[in-house]
Amino acid sequence: MQQQEFFKERLTKSVGQFDITGKTLLVPDMSPFGARLLTSSFRAYGVPARVMPTYTGLALGKEYTSGKECFPCQVTLGDILYFLQQEKQRLGADFYPGDYVYFMPEADGPCRFGMYNKMHRLVLDKFPEFEDVNITYLSSTDAYSSSMIMPPEKSRLFRRLAYVATIISDVLDRVVWRVRPYERVPGETDAFMDQALQEMQTRIEQMGETRNFKTLFSLLEDIVVRAKELIDPDKPRRPRIGIIGEIYLRTHPQSNQHLIREIETYGGEVVDASLGEWFNFVAYSNLRDTKRLWRIAWKKGDVNGLFQASRKWLDYQIEIKYQMWRQDQTYARALKHLDIEEDHRIASLEKKLDNDRLFNFDIGTEAAISIGGALAYVHENYDGVVNVFPFTCMPSTICSAILKPILLEKKVPFLDTSYDGSIQPNRDLAIRTFMYQAQQRKEKREQKNRD
Numbered sequence: 001m002q003q004q005e006f007f008k009e010r011l012t013k014s015v016g017q018f019d020i021t022g023k024t025l026l027v028p029d030m031s032p033f034g035a036r037l038l039t040s041s042f043r044a045y046g047v048p049a050r051v052m053p054t055y056t057g058l059a060l061g062k063e064y065t066s067g068k069e070c071f072p073c074q075v076t077l078g079d080i081l082y083f084l085q086q087e088k089q090r091l092g093a094d095f096y097p098g099d100y101v102y103f104m105p106e107a108d109g110p111c112r113f114g115m116y117n118k119m120h121r122l123v124l125d126k127f128p129e130f131e132d133v134n135i136t137y138l139s140s141t142d143a144y145s146s147s148m149i150m151p152p153e154k155s156r157l158f159r160r161l162a163y164v165a166t167i168i169s170d171v172l173d174r175v176v177w178r179v180r181p182y183e184r185v186p187g188e189t190d191a192f193m194d195q196a197l198q199e200m201q202t203r204i205e206q207m208g209e210t211r212n213f214k215t216l217f218s219l220l221e222d223i224v225v226r227a228k229e230l231i232d233p234d235k236p237r238r239p240r241i242g243i244i245g246e247i248y249l250r251t252h253p254q255s256n257q258h259l260i261r262e263i264e265t266y267g268g269e270v271v272d273a274s275l276g277e278w279f280n281f282v283a284y285s286n287l288r289d290t291k292r293l294w295r296i297a298w299k300k301g302d303v304n305g306l307f308q309a310s311r312k313w314l315d316y317q318i319e320i321k322y323q324m325w326r327q328d329q330t331y332a333r334a335l336k337h338l339d340i341e342e343d344h345r346i347a348s349l350e351k352k353l354d355n356d357r358l359f360n361f362d363i364g365t366e367a368a369i370s371i372g373g374a375l376a377y378v379h380e381n382y383d384g385v386v387n388v389f390p391f392t393c394m395p396s397t398i399c400s401a402i403l404k405p406i407l408l409e410k411k412v413p414f415l416d417t418s419y420d421g422s423i424q425p426n427r428d429l430a431i432r433t434f435m436y437q438a439q440q441r442k443e444k445r446e447q448k449n450r451d
């Protein structure tokens with residue numbers, strides 16, 4: 001009983017939403033552009049955040065887990081353990097764990113993602129020297145509101161900057177995927193985009209709390225113009241491959257063993273589902289839930305319930321409108337100069353699922369947008385779809401089961417790629433075969449258009 005009380009206290013008092021002002025916020029490196037621009041957004045608001053080195057601590061992550069956990073849980077656990085051990089070694093007696101807060105967001109629903117931060121707490125507590133490193137999170141339940149981790153007057157504005165920074169990171173990713181396969185000089189795109197990322201980070205941090213988004217959009221436009229110059233116009237367009245799947249695995253190059261580069265090596269042009277898609281999906285799902293609560297309150301004649309639901313309804317409507325407005329504004333700056341792929345609208349993904357009666361947003365999880373996203377790729381004439389996910393991931397397994405027969409029927413090459421950190425000997429062969437099929441499909445499609 002005493003032990004239960006102890007764990008309860010550790011999981012509520014040392015994992016929570018508390019003011020992080022003045023602390024070093026440790027951010028796991030998920031998407032290379034996304035994690036760094038989020039960190040810069042925190043820094044713009046006075047929080048000394050930093051991205052931790054990633055994947056170097058995987059052995060530690062595996063050592064302190066049983067093997068039943070989701071792979072992203074092991075990778076991020078390894079990242080925090082490795083970072084803290086290195087930091088302790090570097091600072092020696094000056095290492096003070098209370099200076100650090102570990103940032104591990106969560107989502108509600110049937111998935112285990114909501115438990116990562118609790119599980120990481122239990123492991124950190126095995127090291128007496130790391131017990132005072134608190135863990136904080138933003139949660140999908142309130143659409144990743146930051147109102148509990150920074151003063152209220154800053155929180156709303158920070159959230160807006162973080163959203164715009166996320167969309168900018170999506171656009172930067174899409175610029176890389178559009179330019180790199182056609183670059184004149186091998187390696188030039190990566191070198192240029194590294195520098196562009198640093199410029200954008202500096203601009204966000206210098207912008208501080210001024211909300212001068214125009215300065216970010218101008219820099220983004222300038223980056224796109226310069227990136228376009230790297231394209232060799234004589235190189236023919238390649239088969240387009242759409243990626244869907246679990247958000248961490250599809251955006252963390254080390255965990256997916258640099259899948260995008262590998263597809264490019266074998267002749268493809270890739271578009272991965274965006275980070276913004278997830279945040280838009282969360283806001284959209286919260287609005288759907290609120291509508292359901294409103295209907296229940298209406299049926300019961302619950303006046304207070306109706307009032308509460310109506311207020312939330314309005315809040316989420318405003319939030320979604322804001323997100324769509326900012327997303328369109330950001331993409332428009334890039335689209336003026338380069339034909340990157342636009343992002344999918346969540347409402348249109350839901351319509352696709354409803355029309356085909358394949359899945360339903362009421363079931364929830366990332367499977368909803370992944371299945372909808374794959375159908376959208378097919379509709380947009382992509383030549384292949386890849387589902388990327390951690391081994392045993394529940395929503396992605398559902399995706400695979402639903403998508404495989406449909407894409408087979410539509411004759412669109414489809415590949416499942418699951419990861420758990422091990423190197424599978426036939427992986428390379430599977431990707432090469434898939435790319436051969438995608439190339440065949442592209443040629444047939446073009447032939448049909450000519451006939």
Ligand code: SF4
Pocket residue numbers: 070071072111112113114246366390392393394395396
């Ligand atoms: S989405 Fe997959 S990897 Fe993520 S918590 Fe759920 S089951 Fe685990």
